Amino acid sequence: MSYNAYGLSRVIPSDIKRVVRQKCGFGCVVCGLGIVQYEHVDPEFKDAREHDPNAIALLCPQCHAKVTTGMWSKARVKLAMRSPKCLQQGYSREFFDIVDDHPSLQFGGMLLRNCPTPIEVGGHPLFSIKPPEFEGELFRFSGLFTDSDGHVTLSIEDNEWKAAKRSWDVEVKGNSITIREKARKIHLILKVNPPKEIIVDRLDMALAGLRFEANGDFLRVHFPDGGVSEFTSCIVDNCMVGISF
Template identity: 25%
Template sequence: MAQGPRGDGLGEGLHKGLVMRCAWPVGFAQGARILEPLALSRPADDKDRRHVRHACGYGCVRCGATIYQYRTVSGSADVDDIVLLCPPCAHALAGRPGAEQALRIMRQRPVARQSQFDRRKLPYALEMPDLVVVPGVTMRKTPMPILFGGVPVLRLDAPEVPGGAVEIGITLAMAGEAPRPVVVANEWLPQGGEGDWTFERPGNRYVITSRDRSAQLILAAVTPGLLALELLRTFDGCRMLESGHNGTRIDGVACPTPAVKSQIVGMAV
């Protein structure tokens, strides 16, 4: 696809340079009130959550990442005071002088709605993306590429609006523990567990790692409409699933990875 995804006023004038960070606005009063930490504030009503997502451009207002949390700017539960922030950006802003004023500006001009933002390096798309599961094997328009022990490890769905964020769900289990939904419809850890999992966004990749580093998932945005599962390691009781450059393995034993199209489930192991 030659063109980057556009739609709903998103992605006007795509350019080659990916905006890796949003520059801190200049001239904030040093005595501005600071919210420490930026409180989680998930609207209870789905209509209000949709309002926040639309206002923020369907991604973190600071960097554009499409895995995020709902956080209040000043402590108010008003939907117009709530922003989408990915965990690294929330951590970077917490306790920083002028954070509240900066977030108000970012909410008015979220990075994902700025014309210079290149969404081609993140999971924004016009429709449900295809997924490279292992090198040479692509699952096309398959919402649940991998079921492990009956649990969908990764879920993919079309964005809310053309050009918006691909809907992503991720369920992982570290060694010896039960599976946990770490991402639900792009929302990071909606059921809690901040100390158990970490989220990083180096370049075009999302990296999710358990606290003991036994479980990990690396998802890369290759082109608009195409993602790649570069690494997966998760558990089901005493069984371990690994997927990556060496194919798919259960407890070290190779298993076939099918190339499928328009199936609900790609493979069940």
């Protein structure tokens, strides 16, 4: 662990990081990409006496490198902090890497393999996996997630994910995206294991009068009439799960 001349640790406390994410709309303040690093802008870390969330920006690795190499000025970042890209456009974004022969979807306790439309809800695809459009390109995963109020939190179209700025918190760490509706209420943990696995590890989602609840090994679907279907260690191959109500 390193410290500056004022004894301030380089490690930013997690609650400060969350405030920075919220202020920046969960992505790079300049370009909106969702893979980010934390940069002390004004004052710079060497001159900082505290981790002030108003002085820290989210930057993607490329924009960050342009600042640290001197190609871009700190003034540019400060300008972007006043009107972060993700707050302007309403979302942060990035791409999944899905190369393999037909990727699989682990949806709580349900493993779906070789399924072009793994799950339909009320006749509409909740997820779809299309083959590459041209040779040498990627499989194309699409889908969407909604919070417990039914608002879209994460939409995915042909591997490009967009995390809505309305969420309380969106945190991208390693290969997982965690979205929280409020403190201690996880709405979604989505993991990708390139090149072949997409994993919905945790989910609490309301859609079309249904509630989807996934946690590790199980998937529960709660129906409007009070009925519940639970799936554990369920493998679906070359097929589709249709949920009607």
